[in-house]
Every structure is written in structure tokens, then in C-alpha cells.
Amino acid sequence: MAFQMHLDTEHPKPEQAYREFNLDRPGNIIFVGHHLSTGTQVRCLIRTITLAGALLEVSPSLDMPQHFFLEILGIRDEIGATVVKREGEFVTISFNMLLNPEFLHHVLRLSFESSL
Numbered sequence: 691m692a693f694q695m696h697l698d699t700e701h702p703k704p705e706q707a708y709r710e711f712n713l714d715r716p717g718n719i720i721f722v723g724h725h726l727s728t729g730t731q732v733r734c735l736i737r738t739i740t741l742a743g744a745l746l747e748v749s750p751s752l753d754m755p756q757h758f759f760l761e762i763l764g765i766r767d768e769i770g771a772t773v774v775k776r777e778g779e780f781v782t783i784s785f786n787m788l789l790n791p792e793f794l795h796h797v798l799r800l801s802f803e804s805s806l
Contacts, residue, residue, distance in 0.1 A: 713736045715764075715801050717762050719754070754773055
């Protein structure tokens, strides 16, 4: 019984926190349709971004899909994303895979250069 003491207590799982960057850059939400077709696109504003997700601002009347692709305007890649939480016009999303840190650096640098 003494060897099973670790089974008696529940250990809290640490939350992973990623550095959040203000972006305020336009983007597109690309709806995923039948057979992964991507016909419908809706504009959004990417307020903040991390390696793991982002905060989007969208029209409060927009019916958000649970899964979609996010396109950051000015960058050709599309990022698979999932809705985590919605509060009015703000939508918190998680990326389906962590962003490559070099890609995030490129996004931030591009945003900084365009604001000069």
C-alpha cells in the first residue's frame, strides 16, 4: 500500500502559456465545406496571436464554423483553427498545430514593417 501513495492524490496539470503579441492585422476566415472545399470567406481582424492560437474580432452576426482555416492577409499560408470560445464579436481560437516560431516572427515583422 505504501508504494501506491501516488495514486491517492490528484496532481494539477500545468497550463502552458505562450507569449501573446498584439497584431491588429486583417485576415480571412475560410469555411471548410464538403470534401474540404473552401468556397466561403469572411473578413476578420486578428487582434492578438501566439504560437498556439489567436483572438479574432468578427461581426457579432457571423455564424462561426467550429473548424476553419485562417488566412493572415499578406501571407500565403492558411492555418487550420478551431473555435475555443466566443464572446460577442471576439472569438478565441486555437491552431490545430503550433505555429513555427520563425513563421510567427515573419508575421510580426511584416505587421511591424507595414505600420511604419
